[in-house]
Amino acid sequence: MSMTLTFWGATGEVTGSCHLLEVNGKQLLLDCGMIQGGKQDEARNRLPFAFEAPAIVAVVLSHAHIDHSGRLPLLAKQGFKGPIYTHRATADLCAIMLRDAAMLQQRDAERQNVKLARKGQDPIEPLFTEEDVDRVLELFVPLEYGTDLQVMEGVSVRFRDAGHILGSALLELDIDDGKHRKKMVFSGDLGRAGMPILKDPEFVDRADLVLMESTYGNRLHRSWEDTLAELKAIFGRAISESRGNILIPAFSVGRAQELLYLFHLYAKDWDLSRWTVCLDSPMAIEATKVYIHHYPLMDEDFKRFVRMHPGNHPLMANVQFIQSTDESIALNDIHQGLIIIAGSGMCTGGRIRSHLEHNLWRSECDIIICGFQALGTPGRALVDGVEELTVNGKSLKVAATIHTVGGLSAHADQAELMRWYGHFVDNPPLVLVHGETESQEELLQCLQEDPNFRPQTMAAAKLGDCLDLAALPELRWLYQGKQAQ
Template identity: 70%
Template sequence: MQMTLRFLGATQEVTGSCHLITVNQQAVLLDCGLIQGGKADELRNRDPFDFRPELISAVVLSHAHIDHSGRLPLLAKQGFTGPIYTHKASAELCAIMLKDAAMLQERDTERQNKKRAKNDLTPLEPLFTQDDVDQVLTQFVALEYGQRFAVTDDIEVTLSDAGHILGSAVVELWLGQQAEQKKLVFSGDLGREGMPILSDPTMIEHADLVMMESTYGNRQHRSWQDTLTELKGIFATTIHKSRGNILLPAFSVGRAQELLYLFHIYAKEWDLSRWRICLDSPMAIKATQVYVNNYPLMDDDFKRFTRLSPGQHPLLSTAEFTSSTEESIELNDIHEGLIIIAGSGMCNGGRIRNHLAHNLVRKGADIIICGYQALGTPGRLLVDGAETLTIHGQSIKVAASIHTIGGLSAHADQAELLRWYRHFDNQPPIVLVHGEPESQQILIDELTAEPALAPQHAVIVEKGNCLDLSALPELVWVP
């Protein structure tokens, strides 16, 4: 039986998740995400797919983040007509996020074409348009956690809660039939244990192969209590000096809702009544409503807190929602007393860019970086200590205080990744995706440090690598 897994994205990098499973000539994609980072990285999204889109039978989408879902409209534009299976909350979030991505594609292409016209260059087309998004959204098939379903005659799938963002899934796949059947488990993006709002990641008992993310394979996050203490200290210091705003670049799905929840719970302890808190992101505002509508998926603490505060929903009670462009621009005239949550989380787009342009030069301002920053992004430059940042073609001096709060990450850290893998009862071979090489190698070293707990094989894959799944548990690579 022909049974292969080819790695086509998020290989030795963190974005662009895409993997191709083929069983008996039927091809299924796991994720189809945008590559994010610097300009050179993003240009790779225009490269041809490494397969013929019209020959893909189906897509299984682990979750809605753009680095996992963002090239789905392009896939449909180029001939894919099959179903896209994902959790129902992910389908709702993709309807928001993909439309926003199309708007950005069209806007950026228009801006580039104005420059190209001045140099008599051929105009570019957007990677995809709103019409492409409208088409691909008709192909989504919404599922529940724990529901086992047939993707093709030889591939069955179950989604389980990954605890990363709303609707995120660990994907279990049964490939082939009877004695020849193999089980692949794809972690997707794993969340953290004990974090607010969402449940902990689901532990899986058995697999013939584990494909696991490794974003933070080289480090431990700060404890949750230390993270809260650090946040409280930043707010207390800024209140004391009383001469600046606080900016929080935040992913519109996941991080923004987590911050709203924390501000609700700790409003009194952090003395937030003296601050005007604004969620300045149309996409985050829409995503927050999806979170509100999917209340049954929240963890027990969130549900208990909501029951104790009737009429005060934890995600709706603290911040102003500034949807319009005019409201957002007005915030630029306020120099102190503002807490602004805005996308994008890596500072490479969205309204946070305008707020950074107006606040980075102010010594009294504070910028709190509270999520992963890919290489080449403005957020990564700030974390790495850049003295200037180019925004809208202008060099902006960085005078504001930059804080990195790793404990708010929605990704499992090294210890949590090890614990998740070691829950498997048979030490299956493991391949690492969705991580930078240094982090991945350190995680491999930790995975194999204790022979009694070590996987049968542990490998960092490269783009284009193809694994013969019928040979498992041995890792046999094929052209």
Template identity: 55%
Template structure:
């Protein structure tokens, strides 16, 4: 009886995480993420799965980000009837994120169908509906960190803190066949050591194969102290000139980190002079989930959150959940810090704020996270002079700042350090990275650690 791992997503890209593990007659899916990027890339989400969802026995979900969880509704819609094992905080966040993704699917379909009806074209269906997203929730089997559970007769799993977002997990899998026992470790998305709010990624010592992300495998992040200094300098410089600051931020993880930093450095960064808006219903809900799970924070952040919460420490922070409140923000031409989704500017309210602000010379756009190829955020980072929003061309006169040190992903040094803790240098399979990042990390691991590295292609099957 064989043990095999098939790479069915994020082979040479960052989004769409999906890997099929076969242990004899059992089938386990690691992640089931949405493909994000250009329209052409996102169209691949509608393609049939390269397996029959009815044949799956279980899913193990590393964390809630939509590029890891976003196709779960399609999986259930097409016949999956098993359990989804994940950390309890991830289950809570997925209830928010999958509903939001479904709502946007339905909204986009409605808008597209209005255009199609006027042209006499065939109507389109949303990728999945809110009702179909909610059908996923009954399948969740929440786990705690460090809890080893036998999920199938030949498969045991344990989750450890990946330090990426709340509830993010490194997945350890003990696999038993008639001839051999094997241990697979899936990194999920690894966070950075020493970052605020969350604990550092857990270190694992034993594995027969390591499936590891490589998002920032080709670069080193700025030192955390330099990032804080850069944030302080930027806010002081912009305060002198006024204007607005737009912060496209991932609703889960990045938003809460930014709020924490704003609270901690409120006086030092002169934030009392600003009106701060959290303009994302999903981010508002996610922040409440973070507050309910502050025992998962590092010691300093946990104490600060328990004693003060975020809102009292940021007296000028305003939540704007309704569309009407969001639209009123665009009447402010100066003195507003607007935190809004989506993090890659491919949807959400940040696009409306870009329409009203990107053409202003006194506007500043603060990019705080990874921007995938084909996204509007990537275009801004790459220096686009014009962007298209709802059929209108908008001149980009705003100053675009990339604060790379805020990344929630480990850089090359962090990834290398995490892998170096494994004894006997097990084979490492790199996924979840663009080709240049994967190649650079592979070369580094081979040179510095003599690691046996493999760069898989889509659909490739590896034998354990």
């Protein structure tokens, strides 16, 4: 009899979530996400999986973001045929996001193949295609929050609202190998209490092991009140000084919808009638429709607002939806008065690149960074104060004012992570994933020093670490790191 958990992604870094649960020789994946960041990071998506795809019985998917779902088409391409259990809203969002990812993979392969042809080298194939996406979408099994379901022999799961994006779930897994019974709770990506649109993350009382994200384990976000004041000041300064456009690189799912809601709520207070708000992202537009469709999942304030303003939906009002490429290009001829929300959120691709090309070098423009920026991405370079940035092959001086508005983050900060963990009875063993090493080390230190939160035992997972779940509450590693390969 055996039960093990091996960590094959989001270890010492934020992206690429992928954890292999094995019970009596049968294998199940928690997430199968894409690695994001610089070119070298993303090249790792082409490396072989550390397991045999056909041997995976099922996948349990926490939410739709690409760093959690993005390699599912590749998994199916390599022979996985089992069910993918996830929340109903996540299934709807994945239908949009994975198709968009396939399109980007195709475009990236085409660009690289032009360069390879010039060097006389063989062409490459896209990581996966739209046909691969269609194949994997047929495997999705939509669930609701609170539903108990056996997803593999010896493993049952219950989805709880994680409050991160629409459909995001933290997972309660009951594991039984015939000799031992253990309960593991996987946070997925945890949201924040009091944020607009979504309900607050749920708490869980008991676990034998907590697997928790740590994206902002070394940081405290600004309060919601201070964040709103900061945004108001940015817009007020831009108006009073007759400045240029405001660009907001934003994730198409979650952040874009939150911004639309805020712009509707505070249109008068922020004097936004002087601005034209443009959502320049076909994927974000489609995701917004999914948000509207899943209206019952929203928090009470959002639902009350919608009921009080029939025919003036807060995610659809006072905004121009920019669908076509020609419409997007036309925005580059307007040098003042635009608030452009566009992807990608880390400035690695998408239409935001074109808008940066036309606005980044202009001192009268503003760039609002309002989401996590992975190491190696252009967005991270802007946050870190780079003076020049290469965009679409052109080296541009960074003359626009860069604003980092961390209070809009959809990830729990250090205090919120500790508070969520603190609801567990008896401080169960804790393993951190989904965070950079520095962030994890500081969070572990804070947990160790605070007697109210101190886990029985704790660690940050490393790539290839394999944990013997039967030995809990002891964290017994069967092998660690490179030994697993």
